[in-house]
Amino acid sequence: MPQIQIPSPLRQYSGKQASIDVSAKTVGEALAGLVSQHPELKRHLYNEEGKLRTFVNVYVNDEDMRYLQKEATELKDGDTISIVPSIAGGSYGV
Amino acid sequence: MLKISQSEFLSLRQHGEETYPHECCGVLLGHFGDNGTKTVTRIARCGNTRADSPHNRYHIDPKELIRIQREGRERAEDIVGFYHSHPDHPAQWSPTDLAEAHWIGCSYVITSVEKGSAALTNSFELTGSDEADKKLVDEKTDVI
Numbered sequence: 001m002p003q004i005q006i007p008s009p010l011r012q013y014s015g016k017q018a019s020i021d022v023s024a025k026t027v028g029e030a031l032a033g034l035v036s037q038h039p040e041l042k043r044h045l046y047n048e049e050g051k052l053r054t055f056v057n058v059y060v061n062d063e064d065m066r067y068l069q070k071e072a073t074e075l076k077d078g079d080t081i082s083i084v085p086s087i088a089g090g091s092y093g094v
Numbered sequence: 095m096l097k098i099s100q101s102e103f104l105s106l107r108q109h110g111e112e113t114y115p116h117e118c119c120g121v122l123l124g125h126f127g128d129n130g131t132k133t134v135t136r137i138a139r140c141g142n143t144r145a146d147s148p149h150n151r152y153h154i155d156p157k158e159l160i161r162i163q164r165e166g167r168e169r170a171e172d173i174v175g176f177y178h179s180h181p182d183h184p185a186q187w188s189p190t191d192l193a194e195a196h197w198i199g200c201s202y203v204i205t206s207v208e209k210g211s212a213a214l215t216n217s218f219e220l221t222g223s224d225e226a227d228k229k230l231v232d233e234k235t236d237v238i
Binding site: 005007008009012018043044053055057059062064082084085086087088089090091092 | 117119121126144147150151152153154156157159160161163167172173174176178180181183187188190191194195196197198199200202220224225
């Protein structure tokens with residue numbers, strides 16, 4: 001069964017679980033299942049138009065799903081889906 | 095509060111000296127305490143993918159973070175924060191630092207590196223409930 005890794009800032013919304021097994025055939029199904037089980041996660045992952053927030057990266061194993069088939073990316077047993085909010089910044093200027 | 099060993103504290107400062115005049119960046123691994131204290135057990139250096147503007151911008155490749163996170167899980171460590179440097183700029187968060195911070199509950203450690211030498215290191219915790227009300231607040235650092 002695929003597994004979703006939950007980053008530390010979101011664990012308070014996933015029943016404190018760091019990883020959750022999901023029964024899903026695609027990334028889209030997995031994420032939908034996740035927010036269905038833990039509705040508070042939805043606003044942190046998705047914007048008001050229902051799209052993944054731009055700073056939320058979703059990887060299937062070591063591949064960014066944007067460069068696979070996005071939410072249609074197929075999953076198999078043992079796959080790991082990682083939710084990774086981006087890390088960036090800078091000192092000054094635009 | 096952020097607790098960090100002397101050796102890891104010196105190491106993250108040294109990283110900023112080595113990458114000067116560019117920003118360095120990395121991950122803080124350790125544990126979240128029940129009382130809100132975060133204890134750093136190890137730092138993991140990362141590459142700065144902002145080759146277009148490395149003197150005042152940093153970005154960590156999510157793929158690198160996933161590897162660090164996986165290795166951390168094997169050691170029962172969590173990601174408790176991140177660090178980066180400000181070459182010839184104060185150890186204070188900028189509007190860009192706040193806009194690009196999304197790991198609520200984690201620490202963001204900044205070192206000013208002046209003319210190649212690490213000067214001040216400050217820590218800030220990202221607080222709030224979501225993107226709309228997030229703030230970076232001063233956090234006491236206990237170097238042990």
